[in-house]
Amino acid sequence: MSEQPEHYFSEQPAVDDRERTVTFELDGVAYELASSTGVFSGNRLDPGTSVLLGKVVPPEEGGTFLDLGCGYGPISAVLARREDAEVWAVDVNRRALDLARRNTEQSPGTVRAATPEEVPGEVAFDEIWSNPPIKVGKEALHRLLETWLPRLKPGGVAWLVVSKHLGADSLARWLAESGWAVDKHASAKGYRVLKVERP
Numbered sequence: 001m002s003e004q005p006e007h008y009f010s011e012q013p014a015v016d017d018r019e020r021t022v023t024f025e026l027d028g029v030a031y032e033l034a035s036s037t038g039v040f041s042g043n044r045l046d047p048g049t050s051v052l053l054g055k056v057v058p059p060e061e062g063g064t065f066l067d068l069g070c071g072y073g074p075i076s077a078v079l080a081r082r083e084d085a086e087v088w089a090v091d092v093n094r095r096a097l098d099l100a101r102r103n104t105e106q107s108p109g110t111v112r113a114a115t116p117e118e119v120p121g122e123v124a125f126d127e128i129w130s131n132p133p134i135k136v137g138k139e140a141l142h143r144l145l146e147t148w149l150p151r152l153k154p155g156g157v158a159w160l161v162v163s164k165h166l167g168a169d170s171l172a173r174w175l176a177e178s179g180w181a182v183d184k185h186a187s188a189k190g191y192r193v194l195k196v197e198r199p
Contacts, residue, residue, distance in 0.1 A: 026053055026078060033103040035072045039096040048131045048191050049074055052161035055186035055193045056129075059085070062109075063126035066090060068148055073100030075129050076111050085109030088119055116147070124151050128158035128196075134166045142174065149180065149196065158196040159185070168192035 022035045024045045053075065059065065062084025067076040070089035073096075079087045089100045089111055097113040104111035128148060132141060149158055162168035164187070172194055175182045185195040 022072070022074070024050070024074070027058075029081065031074065031077055033072055033074060033077060034099050036095060036099060039072050039093060039099060045074055046131070047189050048161045048163060051186070051188045051191040052129065052131060052159060052193055053078055055188060056159045058082075059127055062086075064088070064123065064153075066125045066128040066130075066148065066151070068128055068130035068144070069133050070100050070113070071096050073103040073111075073113070075131070076100055076104050076113075077107060079129065080104050080107035080109035080111050083108040087111045088123065088125070089113040090116055090119060092116065124153045124156075126153055126156050128152060128156070130158070131161045134162060138167075141171075145175070146178075152198065154198070156197070158194075160194045160196060161191050162194065164190050164192055168194070 019034055019036045022033045022045055024031050058078055058081065062082055064086045065079045065088070067073070067079060067087060067089045070076050070091045073089055076087050076089040079085055087104070087109060089097070089104070091097050091100070092115060094115075097115070100111070101113040104113075132144065134141060136144070152158060162171055168191070172182045172184065172192070175194070175196055179199060181197045181199045183195040184192055186193040
């Protein structure tokens, strides 16, 4: 039975919870993460996240970071390799949040897996990393970014990976028209990595 794509951005996925393991390697570190049905790309490290992690150097200093739309937590696991990292792993999918918690509980850094409503309003971020849920639709995606991008600290940066055929260039234009400084940082495998900063 096929999984419906909307399940991964449902609060409680309707499909049965069938766990599996996702493995990948980055900078000589092997990651083995628990995943499941009903979460985004639950059977492998999805290509967009792979491009993002391959094309952007993880933060070289500690700080407060946001993994927006964290899924089962592969980006959070990478960002939390530093002991001085505080990572907010944010998703609406509670099954994904449970997995992200489990996958980062042994991480050197601190990971706080939370729904959007559970992130205190005063928390600001040095960096935002996201493979955003394009399939929620343009309006919902724009609202999502309008909510979180203003929470970057001065000098902060957001890294977004978006499929070219799902509108990476139009999203870049919209961000620029909305007053953000946007740079097409890298392209690979049909994806663009956008670097977004305050102008």
